[in-house]
Amino acid sequence: MTVGAQMHDFATELFPICRSLTGNGVRETLARISKHTKKLTVHEVPSGTRAFDWVVPDEWNISAACLTGPDGNVVADFQKNNLHVVGYSEPVDCLIPLEELQGHLYSLPELPDAIPYVTSYYQRKWGFCLPSRLRESLPQGQYHARIESVLAPGSLTYGEILLPGESSDEVLLSTYICHPSMANNELSGPVVTTWLVKWLLQQQRRLSYRVVFIPETIGSIIYLSRNLEVMRRSVVAGFNISCVGDDRCYSFLPSRKGNALSDRVAKYVLGRFSPNYKSYSFLDRGSDERQYCAPGVDLPVCSIMRSKYGCYPEYHSSADDLTFVTPSGLEGAYTALKACLEILEANRVWRAPMLCEPQLGKRGLYPLTSTRESADSVRDMMNLLAYADGTIDLLGIAEIINADVLICAGIASKLAEVGLLVEVSK
Numbered sequence: 001m002t003v004g005a006q007m008h009d010f011a012t013e014l015f016p017i018c019r020s021l022t023g024n025g026v027r028e029t030l031a032r033i034s035k036h037t038k039k040l041t042v043h044e045v046p047s048g049t050r051a052f053d054w055v056v057p058d059e060w061n062i063s064a065a066c067l068t069g070p071d072g073n074v075v076a077d078f079q080k081n082n083l084h085v086v087g088y089s090e091p092v093d094c095l096i097p098l099e100e101l102q103g104h105l106y107s108l109p110e111l112p113d114a115i116p117y118v119t120s121y122y123q124r125k126w127g128f129c130l131p132s133r134l135r136e137s138l139p140q141g142q143y144h145a146r147i148e149s150v151l152a153p154g155s156l157t158y159g160e161i162l163l164p165g166e167s168s169d170e171v172l173l174s175t176y177i178c179h180p181s182m183a184n185n186e187l188s189g190p191v192v193t194t195w196l197v198k199w200l201l202q203q204q205r206r207l208s209y210r211v212v213f214i215p216e217t218i219g220s221i222i223y224l225s226r227n228l229e230v231m232r233r234s235v236v237a238g239f240n241i242s243c244v245g246d247d248r249c250y251s252f253l254p255s256r257k258g259n260a261l262s263d264r265v266a267k268y269v270l271g272r273f274s275p276n277y278k279s280y281s282f283l284d285r286g287s288d289e290r291q292y293c294a295p296g297v298d299l300p301v302c303s304i305m306r307s308k309y310g311c312y313p314e315y316h317s318s319a320d321d322l323t324f325v326t327p328s329g330l331e332g333a334y335t336a337l338k339a340c341l342e343i344l345e346a347n348r349v350w351r352a353p354m355l356c357e358p359q360l361g362k363r364g365l366y367p368l369t370s371t372r373e374s375a376d377s378v379r380d381m382m383n384l385l386a387y388a389d390g391t392i393d394l395l396g397i398a399e400i401i402n403a404d405v406l407i408c409a410g411i412a413s414k415l416a417e418v419g420l421l422v423e424v425s426k
Contacts, residue, residue, distance in 0.1 A: 002327060002331060003195060003331050003334060004326075004327030004328055004329075004330050004331030004332075004334070005327045006195070007191045007192060007194075007195055007327070007330040007331070007334065008322070008325070008326065008327040008330055010032075010036070010191050010194070011183060011187040011188065011191045011245070011322060011325060011330070012322055013032065014029055014032060014187050014190075014191070015181050015183065015187060015321075015322060016082075016181060017029055017180075017181075018062060018078075018082040018180045018181070019177055019178055019179055019180055019186070020060050020087050020088060020119075020121075020178060020180070020215075021057065021060070021087075021088070021121055021156065021178050021215045021218060021219075022047075022056075022057065022058075022059040022060055022154060022155065022156045022157065022215070023059055023060050023061045023062075023154075023157075024061050025061075025180070026157045026158075026177055026178065026215065027042070027157050029177050029190070029213075030042050030157065030158075030159045030177065030213060033159065033190060033194050033213060034159075036194050036195075036197075036198060037161065037194065037197050037198060037201065039161045039162075039163065039197070039201070040159045040160070040161050040213075041159065041160050041161070041162075042157060042158070042159050043157070043158050043159070043160060044155040044156070044157055045155055045156045045157075045158070045222055046153070046154075046155050047059060047153040047154055047155060047156070048153065049156075049222070051218075051221050051222045051224075051225035051226075052221055052224075052225055054218055054221050054222075056155070056156045056218065056222065057088075057121060057122060057156075057218070058151050058152055058153055058154065059150075059151075059152060059153070059154025059155060059156075060087075060088045060149060060150070060151050061149065061150050062078065062085065062089070062147070062148065062149040062150075063148045063149070064078055064079065064146070064147075064148040065077070065078035065084065065085045065089070065128070065146065065147040065148065065149070066078065066079075066144075066146050067084075067128045067130075067143060067144070067145050067146075068143065068144040068146075069138065069139065069141070069143055070139060070140075070141025070142050070143065071139065071141075075128070075130060075134065075138065075143070076128045076129070076130050078147075081115055081181065081318060082180040082181050083115040083116070083117050083129055083180055083181060083182075083317075083318050084115060084128055084129055084130065085127075085128060085129070085147060085149075086104075086106065086118045086119060086120055086125070086126060086127035086128065086129060087117075087118065087119035087120065087121065087180070088119055088120050088121050088151070089120070089125070089126035089127060089147050089149055090124050090125065090126050090147070090149065090151055091126075091147055091148060091149050091150070091151075092126045092145055092146065092147045093145070093146045093147075094144075094145055095142045095143070095144055095145075096142065096143055096145055097140075097141070097142055097143070098138060098139075098140050098141060098143060101143050101145065104125075104126060104127040104128060104145070105127065105128055105129075105130065105135055106118045106127060106128070106129045106130075107129065107130055107131060107132035107134075107135045108131075108132055108317055109132045110313070111131075111132070111313065111314075111317055111319060112131060112132040112133040113131050113132075113133055114131060114314070114317040114318050114319040115129050115130060115131060115317060115318040116129045116316060116317050116318075117129070117179070117180070117182060117316040117317060117318075121218075124151070126145075126147055128145070156215060156218065156219065156222060158177075158212065158213060158214040158215065158219050158222070158223065159177075159212070159213035159214075160210075160211070160212050160213075160223075161197055161209070161210075161211040161212075162208070162209070162210055162211075163197070163200055163201070163205060163208060163209040163211070164205075164208050165205035165206050165207045165208040165209070166205065166206050166207075167206055167207055167208065168208060168234055169207050169208065169234060169236045170207065170208045170209065170210045170231070170234040170235045170236065171207050171208070171209050171210070171235070171236065171237050171238060171239075171341065171344055172209075172210050172211075172212075172231070172235050172237070172238030172239070172292070172299065172301060173193055173196060173197075173209065173210070173211045173212070173238070173239055173241060174211075174212045174214065174220065174238065174239070174240050174241065174288055174292070174301070175189035175190045175192075175193040175212075175213055175214075175240070175241040175242065176189060176190075176213070176214055176215060176216040176219065176242065176287070176288065177190050177213045177214065177215065178214075178215035178216050178219065179216075181318070181321075182316070182317075182318075182320040182321075183245060183320055183321050183322050183324055183325035184243050184244075184245045184246050184306070184307065184312070184314070184315075184320050184324055184325050185242070185243055185309055185315060185316065185320055187245070187325070188242075188243060188244045188245030188246075188306075188325055188329075188330060188333070189241045189242045189243070189244060190213055191245075191330065192241060192244045192245075192330060192333055192334050192337065193211060193213070193241050195334055196211075196241075196334065196337060196338060196341070197209075197211055199338060200341070203345075205345070206345050207236070207344060207345060208234070210231070210234075210235065214288075216287060216288055217288065217290070217291065219288075220288040220291040220292065221291055224291060224292070224297060228297065231299060232297075232299075235299050235300065235301075236261060236300065236344075237260065237261045237262040237265065237300050237344055238262055238292065238299055238300055238301035238302075239262060239266075239301065239302065239303065239304060239337060239340065240287055240288050240289045240292065240301055240302070240303045241303070241304075241337065242287050242288075242303065242305060242309060243305045243306060243307060243308060243309045244304070244305055244306050244329075244330065244333035244334075244337075245306060245324075245325030245326070245329045245330050245333065246306045246307050246312070246324055246325055246326065246329045247306070247326050247328055247329040247332075248306065248307045248312065249274075249276075249277065249278055249306060249307055250270055250273070250274040250277035250278070250304070250305070250306060250332075250333075250336065251277060251278045251279075251280060251303075251304070251305040251306065251307065251308040251311075252266055252267065252270055252277055252278070252279050252280065252302070252303070252304060252305070253280045253281075253282065253284060253285060253289065253302060253303040253305070253308065254266075254280075254281070254282055254302050255282065255289070255292075255293050255299075255300055255301055255302045256282050256289075256293035256294075256295075256298065257293075257298070258282065260300030260301070260302065261300055261344070261347075261395075262300045262301060262302045262340075263300075263302050264395060264396075265340045265343050265344060265347075265395065266302050266304050266340060268343065268395060268398075268399065268405065269304070269336055269339045269340050269343065270304065270336065273335075273336050273339065274336075278308070280308060284308070286309055286310055287303065287309060288301075289301055289302065289303055304333070304336055304337055304340070305333075306329055306332070306333055342406060343395060343405050343406065346394065346405065346406055346409035347393050347394050347395050347405070347409075348393065348394055348409075348412070348423050348424075349390060349391075349392070349393045349394070349423065349424040350384075350388040350390070350394065350397075350412055350415075350416070350421040350422070350423060350424065351388055351389060351390030351421065351422050351423075351424050352385050352388045352389070352420060352421055353419070353420075353421075353422050354420060357382075357385070358385070358420050360378065360381070363418045363420070365378070365381065365414065365415075365418070365420075366378055380401065380403045380407065380408065380411060381411050381415070383397075383400075383401040383403070384397055384401065384403075384408055384411055384412060384415070385415065385420065385421075387400055387401065388412075388421055390424045394408055394409060394412060
């Protein structure tokens with residue numbers, strides 16, 4: 001089975017779970033992720049906890065919800081699709097006329113057969129979501145609205161994986177686990193991130209990795225409030241992993257300043273992986289890069305995506321399903337992000353300690369008979385040496401000499417073995 005098919009199967013397993021900012025759906029999702037990596041640590045943050053300008057809300061759990069029409073027909077049923085209920089709806093059990101009910105209904109006229117995703121995290125209300133075509137056909141009369149939910153002090157749950165490497169320099173991988181049954185906008189992120197962790201566990205790591213599975217926005221704010229100082233010292237690159245599951249395109253959203261190592265690596269990979277990728281501005285932000293790149297935080301975090309959130313018609317609706325997200329789409333994003341991590345692992349700053357051009361032949365690095373073909377075979381080596389002045393990292397040199405950075409990494413290792421390159425420490 002391909003990696004893409006494995007990830008799609010896991011997304012299929014997670015799809016029915018009703019996730020939100022808090023609650024048992026988040027815990028169940030983390031428990032299933034933990035089966036793929038025993039390194040996951042789960043944290044609970046009590047309701048009422050302050051984090052910068054925010055407060056952890058009450059915990060929300062829902063067991064059932066149903067909207068029944070005057071003719072006895074079921075209009076919306078949580079058991080059939082958890083998007084039918086406005087997220088964080090307070091409990092209700094009442095008869096209500098259609099005119100009044102309309103204030104509690106949500107639909108998408110532009111997607112008349114899809115159920116919209118709607119939430120009300122910080123204001124107590126209730127509501128149902130249904131296809132616009134169905135909403136327009138509702139008969140007059142009394143409707144029975146019933147939502148069995150609990151909104152009460154509890155906790156916000158998030159997961160964390162810390163993978164130490166030879167260096168204390170860290171790469172941050174962040175994804176969110178707070179959306180109900182949507183495949184690209186939700187499940188593609190944690191699924192691809194889980195498989196990246198599985199790959200990292202098999203590697204000899206130069207860098208350390210900080211991987212977080214959090215509720216969007218409030219989760220990253222809580223996490224930063226607890227870890228910002230160490231992250232400021234340690235995080236050298238980071239990726240917010242969201243919307244990485246479809247086949248339509250690749251997308252890039254930079255950090256706020258746009259010049260982080262993550263930005264450079266992402267653009268390098270996408271330029272070779274998908275040259276026609278869509279490039280966005282930080283002004284187009286909408287996920288947790290808002291928090292990681294906020295003034296005063298300024299972590300080097302960017303995003304590689306497939307179809308960007310908010311930019312595909314199925315976004316935040318039931319049309320964002322397991323047919324929209326594909327094995328090949330997931331595998332493509334996984335491969336691109338894995339390439340970024342490989343480059344980060346290989347990226348170093350080198351300095352040539354010898355004055356003038358070294359004699360490569362006596363070190364077995366240059367053919368003793370000079371021909372045009374032999375010169376071509378060592379061009380990257382000579383160009384790398386020419387720019388290895390201790391001020392440019394390997395990625396920068398590869399871009400200057402128009403060479404593959406991972407091939408350059410192999411060349412640099414050979415040169416270092418014979419003393420023609422030395423690594424420059426920070």
